[in-house]
Amino acid sequence: MPLILKAGVKVTVISKTRIKRKTLKFPEELDLALLTHYHSTGDLHYVEAKEIAARYAEDFNANSVAEICELVYKRMFEGATIPFPPVDKGKENFTFIDLFAGIGGFRMALQNLGGRCLFTSEWDRYSKQTYFANYGDYPFGDITKDIVKNSIPNKFDILCGGFPCQPFSIAGVSKKISLGKNHGFADEKQGNLFFHIADIIDKHRPKAFFLENVKNLVSHDKKKTFAVIRETFEELDYSFDFKVIDGKYFVPQHRERILMVGFDRKQFATTSHFDFSNISLPEKKQNLQSILENEVEPKYTLSDKLWNYLQDYAKKHAAKGNGFGYGLANLDGVSRTISARYYKDGAEILIPQEGKNPRRLTPKEAAALQGYPIYPINTDKEQPSLLIPVSDNQAYRQFGNSVVMPLIQAVGEELIQTLRRMGGLEKTDKAA
Structure with missing residues (x-):
């Protein structure tokens, strides 16, 4: 398996039976993100991928975006096939974007419900590899950068993501205080990422947002942090509902996380809200x-x-x-x-x-x-x-940072049903 993606460098390829070195000339990361997103979505927002493909055509002996994407994937993952390919265009029940994507917990959950992902971003290079391996899209990078934000398609139904939680977690706050560092919204590198979500929502006006974070977000800084989050969404004219749910109903792990859902009140009634009590929690005890x-x-x-x-x-x-x-x-x-x-x-x-x-x-x-x-x-x-x-080691980091995928799917299912009841989505199940 490849250790890291870089252009025109020697990469050690490791398998159970051999170790060898060979030169793999991959597209640059931004180029690969554009190529794979255009290949999977066909969205004209990524039409620049055709020009990028022309630059790599000779190296890959390929003439199309699709051929280049497939060859890169097979070289990186030793001939594997994409386990969870995107929903075909025109067969989706809804569209969404996946921010702070990690290894794709939101992606898998919403894709299982018939959603088609139009954009994904993740800054960690190893998580990008896992994401690419499983969904065929190479994530764009740092969402705080204009070049990444400008890559988001104009229209999509749902914005989702588990934005970085260290500034709000009990362990993260304790560590930062002990080191004399800022935390919460005062954390210049991580705490302000929430406001980039708000900027994207304000610009694109999705029908709904669906976010996840650590449960301590509710109580952080004497509840001031959470009040800012709520007020920000209300100022954007979105509803705001939340609930802390334990993942133990879905997996054999005690994992309490806050789930947040909101709807655009400019598109729906001002009284619209999300009822977490409608979510079906499995009765069978996990072990x-x-x-x-x-x-x-x-x-x-x-x-x-x-x-x-x-x-x-x-x-x-x-x-x-x-x-x-x-x-x-x-x-x-x-x-x-x-x-x-x-x-x-x-x-x-x-x-x-x-x-x-x-x-x-x-x-x-x-x-x-x-x-x-x-x-x-x-x-x-x-x-x-x-x-x-x-x-x-990287796998442990990734799974430790991940969402509980079936919990996200359960909340996502009720979110889709709510949008349908409000007339925000068709009631037919195209992906079924």
Whole structure:
């Protein structure tokens, strides 16, 4: 699998059977984003892709955008086929854009409902690889840049995304305070990203927005942060409804997140709102055992050194009266919340093993813990199954930052039904 995308450089390609070096001349990142978005959407907003394709035609011995996109994909992912291709143009139930896309939790959820994604952006280069591998679109980059914002098509039905939550999370705020750094909206690099969402909504006036964040967003800075968010949407003339929902109803993981939905009151009645009580929550209790692999490589078992360190660390903090330490999982129940730091030691979710040290979740198990289809863990179909084209450490970061995909789909389903009831979408199911 490729380690990183760059143009005209040697890339190490690693598989289970070989390691070799070869020169792969890929399009630049912005070019690839334009090429793949034009290929998947056909939107004339990306028509510049035809000129870009002409520049790469000789290198790829190809004459069309489609041929170049397919060749790049097959070179990067060793002949794989896209597991979750876009909904064909004209067969969609609605359109959406995917901001702060990560590895595509919103993309998969809304695509499962018949949505066609017109634009996606993500700044992390490794997450872009995973996104490209699974959906065939290479994300645009930093949404704060005008060149990226200007790439957004004029019209789409829904804006969605899980905007960066570190400035609002309990752990993130504590760390920033201890380092004497700003947090919340005062965080110059991350906190103000919310206002870029507001700018995009103001310019494009989508019928609805659908956002996700950590539950601490509600209480941050004595609720002042959340008040600013609510007031911003109200000033834009959008409704604003929210609810904190635990992902444990959908996956064997305790993961409370705030979901926020709003509708354009210039297009719909001023009394329009989203009723979270209509969302169907599964009654069946989840258990961690259901997403564990039968055979796991020894490398995921903690070393004696690390296991002893975690135990000593827990004892030290227990003596001080706090609960810091590792979490030995109950396989018949739900796990703690997996975080982006899971790659460091796996401390929050350790799987007990008889006669030996506990182990980390495997990357495939971490993916299943967030509700992504992974063969043969939680789906009996070999295709589609999520591709993980990055290292274990990067995979843990990505899944720790991800949304619970089936939760997003459940809220998204009610969002679509609400838009239909308000007359904002056709009531026929084209994608069915």
